[in-house]
Amino acid sequence: MTDATAPSGEALNIIQRITRDYSPLVIAMVSLFLIVFVAGAVLTDDFLTWFNVKTIIRDAALVGIMAIGLTFVTLSGNFFLLSMKEIAALSIICFATLMGAEWNQWGSPGADPTTYSLAMTFLVAFAATMVIATIAGALQGALIGLGGNPIVVTLGAAGLFFGIGSWWSDNLVVSYRRPHGAEWLGTGSFIGDIPNITVAFVIIAIVAELTLRYTTFGRQVYLVGANRAAGRATGHENFGMAIKCCIIASLCAAFVAVAFSGQVSSAHVNYFSSEFGSSGDMTIMVIAIVMVGGNSIMGGYGSTLRTSLAAVFISSIDNMMVLNGFNSGARVLAVGLMIVFSIVVFALVRRGSRSVE
């Protein structure tokens, strides 16, 4: 009986609850991160301006949305999809091709496009992209659910998706004319000067967190992730779970692809390999966010809220370093350090928490 004599019950203030629920190591790490953050914020000129804060969250949005999708896969104990950027690459080619396709222009030829015709073009392209992403996710999920090793399956799938995308586009940039129906998502803003992609990020983060906390599906994600065998024994099988979670991750990747294409009015299979974040590789960046958020690699522990906060955190550190004139090498180093640090801390904490009788 190694039961901690934790104070349980009602009247606890916030500090007592934090010290009860989290180990000193985690509290120390989060405090350290916060101190670095605050120090950086104070010492960096132009950091705490409205414009810069908007930029930070906006930068965090695209990788953040993908990381939220991937968090479902990780929490359900199915490790990572190493094909995130390839799913996005296939999706962006699909979306851009359909946006520019002759048959998908709904206005009368020669005339200026109306709102209706732009919306129809966008909806068809968007729907087709989502269908492709769903198939991509379901395929990987089914293979993982049948017992395939997630690393091998998703590495293989990555090659498959990238190959299809680059064959389809002849490895060229696919561009389409402005005005087009995706501008609102790529660069527009409905609420004041807050970009719509930022709003989408916030909405997706909230919906994902609520799903995990308050739905039967969310509970199943945690249970299957915590112990797959016990999940099967209590009627929650990983086969369906892997498919659902991979579809969620794929849809998030496809959504990001659509939003990005909307920004630049074009697509290329290499967009997500070179243009993203400090490390330059979308998949690595997304996995980094999930890890820095402290989600357990083995599944069953973590949340999308942590993932969202980690996305904003990494983005602000990156931004701070840019403003202070660090080159990209130093920024990659910083992200790497954060990952190593949080993995080590959370590994130590987990080892201590499961007592043996």
Place this chain on the structure above:
Amino acid sequence: MAAQPLLRLTNISRHYGAIQALRGASFEIGRGEVMGLVGENGAGKSTMVKIIGGFDHGFTGEYFYDGEVRHFKSPTVAEQVGISIAQQELSLIPTLSVAENIFLAGDGVPVFASRGYLAKKAKPFLEEVGLGHVDPLRNTARLSVGEQHLVEVARLIAHNPQVLILDEPTAALGETDSIRILDMVNRLKERGKSVIYVSHRMDEIFKICDRITVLRDGESQAPRAAADMDVNSLVELMLGFELGDMYPKRKPVTRSAPALKVRKLWPDGILEPISFDVYPGEILGLAGQLGSGTSEILGAIAGSTRTRGGTLNYKGKDFLPSRPKEAIEHGIAYCSEDRKYDGLFLGRPIMENLSAPALETISNRGFLSGSKERASTTENAVKFTVDPKRLPQEAGVLSGGNQQKVALGKWLSISPEVILVNEPTRGVDVGARAEIYQILRGLADQGAAIVVASTDIQEITNLPDRIISFYRGVLVGELALEEMTSANILEQITDPFHEAGIAVSGKAS
């Protein structure tokens, strides 16, 4: 004691954070003595063993070995002076041969040694532990679990220890392998070695121990001669109060309409298809040693083990579940023998564990209802005497007994009418054990049909209303309540066809 004890610990205290694992406990063992170390889960047995073996050096108190004060910094140092410890978990490398495993540490053999040379050197140690018939060059993975435990001990003996600590050596073993372990302990004793024997099994303790040390809440009782005690007085010492009768009273069962008919069920590991009925209100016992096929039968009924064929007839419907989900939908609950593997979500709160099989009953259109979940899990927690205040805690922090109660208690959430339980009390202390028996009996009295498989001979004799016995995948026979004596059962599960000539009568308690 006239002679000075070989090993003596006095006034040992050890705390982990706020938890006081040992408070001023003492322990001693003489040369050539078998000392039993007993206590409930959490009484401090493991801590004591760790301190003796040098795994834990953050204690206060005196440690004398061979008349000298010692404070081992690591298990390696303790091993060098002659204290070896056989852990519950095996630490063999399954892909190496038996001989290679025995000389894994590499001492006593030249740097370059042929396999034949190792085999020759390993042979005497194998004979010592009663494995003379095993080829030392055999792959370790091909031995039974019991034999592997014996190989582990052979490896320790190769270091020529003076004190050997066996921590629950028979917890995972069937009756025949357990007897081998006990024989080995007796041989070691004859050769003047001291053995510390930690076990939950009362019958073994009384069979082989000279003296017994009882730990309770981190405090020790002075060792007493085993001959002066009986099971009841020992349990009383362990619990601090009298237990009364551990096994609840049986009520007469009217067997009219079976709750579940099993027909021609043929799981892997069973030689021929088997059929039997379970009636509402009874506890049916499946008796058999490890590997006799009882686990496979329960697993097959619950859909978690592969079957070659067969049908279940339950509430007028014929079916055979191919996955646990189908069995659960029919209202069949199955609690497996390994709660850490597939019985519990250790990292998740107790509340989530208790509601896991019945998420649809606590949710509306896919949304969880917090109040419904709290209400139903609190009710089940109270039934299983788990403190409802602990519901938000991780299941992993519970003691073994409480974990088993949660693993079993989660099935009440689906209101099952057939409950299959494999090894209901493995690794569970005496107090929780009695509670689990009471609960199972209570469920049966309310009309549930319960099937219990167990390798614990006391449990299988005293808990069920009826027994079906198995031997190496063959259904041996059925015993009605009047015929259920330990001797009868032991004969049926160890040697039903009188092939081995093991004298069974002497081993029945």
